Amino acid sequence: MNLFVDSFGIYTVFNGTNGVACGQSLRNRWNVTNTGGQIFVQVNKGNRGNPGLQIGFGGGIGKTFPHRSTYIYGIRVDMSCDSGVGGGSEFVSFFNNNQQLITLKINTDGSVLVFGWGNSSFFDVCASSGPVVSAGVLTYIDFHANVTGLTVLTLNSEVYVNGTLVASGSVVLDRVASSLTSLKAEFNRIIMSSGVATNGQCYISDLYLNDDLGGINDTPIANPNIKIDAYPLPNADGSQLDWITDSGTIHYLRVNENPADGDSSYLHSTTNGAIDSWGWQDLVTLSDTINAVQLTLFGRTTDEGNLGVQGTIGNHGAEEQTQTFGLNNDYTYHHQSFDLDPNGNILWTPPNFNAKEFGTKLIAV
Amino acid sequence: MSILYDNDFSSFTVGDVPPYGDLENVSVVQPRIAATIPGIYGDANYVTMPSLQALIYPHINPSTSFPAYTAFTLFAGMRQGQTGVDQEGTILTVNSNLNPFAGATLLTVNINSDGTFSAISANGGERAVSDFSTYQEKWWMFQISCQFSAFAGTLLCTVKIGINGVTIINSALLSNLAVAGIPATYWNNLILGGSAGGSQMGRLTIYDEIIDIGVNPHPGTPEARVSQGVIELIRLPGTGPTPVGGCHIYEA
Numbered sequence: 245m246n247l248f249v250d251s252f253g254i255y256t257v258f259n260g261t262n263g264v265a266c267g268q269s270l271r272n273r274w275n276v277t278n279t280g281g282q283i284f285v286q287v288n289k290g291n292r293g294n295p296g297l298q299i300g301f302g303g304g305i306g307k308t309f310p311h312r313s314t315y316i317y318g319i320r321v322d323m324s325c326d327s328g329v330g331g332g333s334e335f336v337s338f339f340n341n342n343q344q345l346i347t348l349k350i351n352t353d354g355s356v357l358v359f360g361w362g363n364s365s366f367f368d369v370c371a372s373s374g375p376v377v378s379a380g381v382l383t384y385i386d387f388h389a390n391v392t393g394l395t396v397l398t399l400n401s402e403v404y405v406n407g408t409l410v411a412s413g414s415v416v417l418d419r420v421a422s423s424l425t426s427l428k429a430e431f432n433r434i435i436m437s438s439g440v441a442t443n444g445q446c447y448i449s450d451l452y453l454n455d456d457l458g459g460i461n462d463t464p465i466a467n468p469n470i471k472i473d474a475y476p477l478p479n480a481d482g483s484q485l486d487w488i489t490d491s492g493t494i495h496y497l498r499v500n501e502n503p504a505d506g507d508s509s510y511l512h513s514t515t516n517g518a519i520d521s522w523g524w525q526d527l528v529t530l531s532d533t534i535n536a537v538q539l540t541l542f543g544r545t546t547d548e549g550n551l552g553v554q555g556t557i558g559n560h561g562a563e564e565q566t567q568t569f570g571l572n573n574d575y576t577y578h579h580q581s582f583d584l585d586p587n588g589n590i591l592w593t594p595p596n597f598n599a600k601e602f603g604t605k606l607i608a609v
Numbered sequence: 610m611s612i613l614y615d616n617d618f619s620s621f622t623v624g625d626v627p628p629y630g631d632l633e634n635v636s637v638v639q640p641r642i643a644a645t646i647p648g649i650y651g652d653a654n655y656v657t658m659p660s661l662q663a664l665i666y667p668h669i670n671p672s673t674s675f676p677a678y679t680a681f682t683l684f685a686g687m688r689q690g691q692t693g694v695d696q697e698g699t700i701l702t703v704n705s706n707l708n709p710f711a712g713a714t715l716l717t718v719n720i721n722s723d724g725t726f727s728a729i730s731a732n733g734g735e736r737a738v739s740d741f742s743t744y745q746e747k748w749w750m751f752q753i754s755c756q757f758s759a760f761a762g763t764l765l766c767t768v769k770i771g772i773n774g775v776t777i778i779n780s781a782l783l784s785n786l787a788v789a790g791i792p793a794t795y796w797n798n799l800i801l802g803g804s805a806g807g808s809q810m811g812r813l814t815i816y817d818e819i820i821d822i823g824v825n826p827h828p829g830t831p832e833a834r835v836s837q838g839v840i841e842l843i844r845l846p847g848t849g850p851t852p853v854g855g856c857h858i859y860e861a
Contacts, residue, residue: 249842308740538842575836
């Protein structure tokens with residue numbers, strides 16, 4: 245089941261002087277950005293001319309997800325530093341809250357090392373490879389990790405580079421599940437660091453996170469041709485327009501700016517059940533496979549009292565909904581991914597995607 | 610239902626230290642009224658909270674003579690932490706100073722390093738951890754409620770936590786605290802704390818009974834706003850023909 249994707253196409257892009265705004269934009273969807281190194285969204289640093297997330301030496305960014313015993317994580321990375329490819333420092337780590345359990349790093353020669361974090365040893369090797377990543381070259385990495393056990397924790401991992409399995413293995417930690425914050429063998433948090441030494445950085449794009457539940461999107465995608473794009477531009481009003489524009493009469497124009505502009509243009513409502521739906525850009529390549537579709541809304545509420553929103557998928561009278569997201573006083577992103585087209589629980593196809601309206605529904609929670 | 614405490618701190622002056630009515634200071638670093646950043650829901654004032662136990666209700670010196678209750682619901686407008694600072698801290702302890710429980714903590718609610726929440730029953734009893742996490746430096750409306758009861762001779766905490774009206778924890782947590790010899794399992798004081806890096810509290814209302822998550826007994830006139838809609842998808846390229854047309858960004 246897909247838990248999250250990030251195209252890095254919706255944040256404020258760093259222009260040399262707007263670092264604060266860029267960081268705030270990221271923190272509307274990511275939990276923590278370490279201030280020890282530079283973290284910016286940079287234009288053209290992802291694949292296909294997309295923006296990419298730059299993490300400089302000493303920087304890190306994290307996000308929490310549902311507790312799961314298995315995470316399957318994919319990212320496209322362009323990494324280099326004075327030492328070589330990586331600097332041998334931590335690159336991607338899976339945590340149980342604040343307890344680090346497993347880490348992927350890329351060494352100076354481009355080899356991959358996965359290690360676990362025991363009580364008495366911090367470098368319990370789980371899997372490793374020879375040189376497989378080149379400096380300064382966009383490379384797709386799938387990192388599949390699983391943690392099990394009660395009295396001892398066992399880690400299993402696989403690493404795919406550009407679709408090829410390059411490392412796999414397991415390791416037993418001298419650590420018990422009851423020592424973890426959730427008291428169970430499971431992950432709930434990912435932190436990405438630069439993975440490099442000084443005078444270096446990595447650029448990240450095309451990010452996905454799956455678990456192993458649900459029977460779909462439960463294995464590594466392991467395909468370097470994967471594309472995770474943002475389509476943040478509704479381009480037409482839909483079939484139901486219950487919300488109110490802050491200005492003008494055209495609804496989709498209030499929610500189609502990129503990056504988001506908050507209270508500069510928005511739709512608003514106080515009516516429980518009110519739906520506003522919008523037409524979306526069409527996919528042009530009708531033979532593509534769509535693994536998952538994630539709908540994200542950027543919303544807030546203005547006063548105390550419980551208001552939430554749901555994302556809607558489908559046309560008037562046939563909408564399916566996301567979970568309910570409670571709105572807080574500050575704007576934040578609320579997202580949910582769908583492995584299947586919820587209108588019929590069938591695999592997504594470009595024609596079906598193109599025919600859909602997507603929107604928002606107000607819920608008095 | 611009755612309100613035990615209700616305050617948006619608007620009647621105080623910037624720089625004021627506790628007491629704020631029946632909310633008193635328990636910290637070496639005193640909380641203070643501030644108005645440096647925009648408050649919650651357009652309020653001017655809020656309380657700055659140190660990363661310690663900070664404020665106690667109803668009095669700095671808990672007493673067996675204070676009223677006691679079997680349940681509570683707390684609404685708090687909170688803004689947690691600083692960017693890049695580990696958030697971990699205890700934001701609430703619910704305590705009993707009734708004999709023979711002098712100083713016993715019945716329930717602890719922590720915010721964890723990653724912004725998730727833990728509820729832990731007395732004496733290291735059972736624990737529930739949320740999937741949901743808050744983002745730092747944003748205002749959130751917390752709702753925490755608990756019904757205390759006895760189960761098989763020990764304290765049982767039936768706790769619910771909601772954020773912005775959505776349930777994130779709903780668990781019955783058995784404690785390691787025996788309840789034999791007392792007439793009931795009561796709380797008679799609670800202590801609020803800040804997360805690491807400090808917190809701000811904009812509004813606080815405490816009730817003496819359970820209020821379901823999603824119910825706000827004294828709402829304002831809220832309006833929902835949506836400023837952006839985004840679709841992101843995972844695609845694997847096919848081999849068929851590529852139709853011409855459409856308006857796309859970030860597709861190559």
